[in-house]
Amino acid sequence: MTGPAVPPLRWAEIIAVGTELLVPPRVDTNSLYITERLNEYGIEVRAKTVVGDRRGDMESALRAALSRTELVVLCGGLGPTEDDVTRDAVAAVIERPLEEDGGVVDAIRQRFAARGARMPEINRRQAMVPRGAVLLPNALGTAPGLWIEHDGRAVVVLPGPPGELKPMFDRVVADRVAPLAGDSRLHRRVLRICGRTESEVDEATSPVYSRWLHEEPAVFTTVLTSPAQVELHLTTRLASASAASARLDAATAELALVLGPDLYSTDGRTLEETVGALLRERAWRIAVAESCTGGLVSSRLTDVPGSSDYVTLNVVCYSNESKVSWLGVSQSDLDSCGAVSESVAEAMADGVRERTGASLGIGVTGIAGPGGGTEAKPVGTVVIAVTTADRRVVRTFRFPVGRTRVRQFAAQMALDLARRVLVGSGGGGAFVFTGGTGRRA
């Protein structure tokens, strides 16, 4: 131990090391796991850095992090090669010598021996430890991690592979971070909304959530968007889990009031999980006939464990012929209205529902692009029908272009329309071009 003891931890930073992390499309994802684990102990991440395998860059990044926060988590660069210089950079910044640890050398040697191999000399590098550092055992690899207390701050050094990093970090959080954390914890609630744009959500909710910033305990709100979905992340800092839960319940109830049925999840459930739970409650089965989404709706529905309870058969009917022969869509509707039309979408939903004996059918047909658009039906036009024995909802949407985006928007809105039919809400939401409020047959 050097310098004073580490104070109650409140802020952390994460430094990911590796030149390969700077090459698109790679992004650092270890930090997401680390952030979530730290948040559980009330520790917030205030900055994240990715640096390549350059010792000088690593040193300046570590110095900058230590100037801002009490806990720095470094990931990666613990391999045996000359590129792996995290140990050296850390030792230089905290001004302690690196010393070979005999126990680590033995452990690495044994790992090799277990596979009938001799330890290459180069692996000795992995046994170099800054003086005074606590070793964190690595059950799944050769590189041990490090816990270093220095000058009233703590530095954790972890191996980069997520399979090695996660169990090691879990252990160090429980053994060393938790005792240094304060009493308060960060509690989070995720609200998921479909059918409004980000600005519509913000306009409706910001008068509510801005008020919470000045209340005690404060609730912080972050808005995140993905195609046809908006998430509100509510966070509050409290010692008592039950008080936090009550605070977040009250905040959620306020937002539910302004969001109405567009708010579909307040417990972290995805849209497909929400639809699945509604089907299960009713002991209903669902069947999907997709064209432009090409299997995306089906894939999302079946991403949920246990979905075989309510999914038996879905069809991707990409050609007109297959819509006729597999779903019973009428050739005359295809000829007169075109494949992207409300009558065809309805016939697809009815056809797949009736032929599988499901209670609810979805039909999706549209123009994902880049080709196939016309003046009347430009790229991004998608028609979605949801039908049951006594309810039919059909909507024509105009989604923002880009093939992948049109497909994502369409799959999301198809699941959302199914949800609305299941809960008996007629709303249509953003991007609706025609369709009004649910016709009944």
Next chain:
Amino acid sequence: MTGPAVPPLRWAEIIAVGTELLVPPRVDTNSLYITERLNEYGIEVRAKTVVGDRRGDMESALRAALSRTELVVLCGGLGPTEDDVTRDAVAAVIERPLEEDGGVVDAIRQRFAARGARMPEINRRQAMVPRGAVLLPNALGTAPGLWIEHDGRAVVVLPGPPGELKPMFDRVVADRVAPLAGDSRLHRRVLRICGRTESEVDEATSPVYSRWLHEEPAVFTTVLTSPAQVELHLTTRLASASAASARLDAATAELALVLGPDLYSTDGRTLEETVGALLRERAWRIAVAESCTGGLVSSRLTDVPGSSDYVTLNVVCYSNESKVSWLGVSQSDLDSCGAVSESVAEAMADGVRERTGASLGIGVTGIAGPGGGTEAKPVGTVVIAVTTADRRVVRTFRFPVGRTRVRQFAAQMALDLARRVLVGSGGGGAFVFTGGTGRRA
């Protein structure tokens, strides 16, 4: 202009600003676009930082970046609220006063007027400019960007929304970065491999690619993995595009020799694009019958523009009954071998192929988990069959567990087996449990 002119740019750093970027599952993706555009001009990114909306943190991040590189790109924090302090932080670090720019105020006022609204006073903040900075017009939002030359370095400040950032960055790269870049450019080649694990790829290729580091021009290799896929990114730095292309061609040819038919793409094409191109060459159609992948194979195949040329109908048969009634799988096979068996996978492939008149059929059946595993067929067991009129390949795989992962591995290997049948390669690759080398009917 303060201090000496900016030297030929070689290194850059990116700082993304915004507390919301530190909340999981958000990751900074603007930096991927920025990195790719800079690489085109031979400029490499040596570090990336994400900081929250804290002026002090931003200042120390900018100082650290300026100590390491010649070009710093800051994104975000240019909004009109008190949280938006990027302008203030930059002005403080480069020690120049912030001054209101009348032209910017007018432009913002006009943007509001065009929507019949008055500019809120708070938006004047967006017109504050560090003295001597060059304004970068923003056609899509109120916040202009900034280009600042300072002390032999350049700082670019961009708005955070990708829709505003990308066109502005394209313009500043063309107008200001390109003239300062050296003659050499970074040229990249992406090789995609399916059927080997990362360590198998590395074992086979590292003796080849390590040699290139010491050659002139050097070629750098980065290995990236995703489920059942390994990518090798080759990079070389040269002024001449044709010389770089020849160098990368030669490097690719060396790797093709050791990778054989497991290398499926050397031109950036995805696996589904590769399969699509092979189908198109033969004027073949494909049909897919999926169970555990639930639509993922179909979704990936139809993610390719123009895929309606070779996809007409795919089926997701989740229940045993649907496998019998929609695909003609025999009830006795289901009873005697179980739904996850080679005979059922083959019958699914044959059934969907024959009933749609396609030339090639894929059948996928397996146990994605978490439930449904047995001792003989644990979670992760997936059987994939690919059949044509005169060729049949069936493989049983044991994939690493995790529902999403099993489904991703299975979809990838299904597309890869189809590719192998199309090119006439019998290989099976990693993760194969049984199935040997392609039986023929």
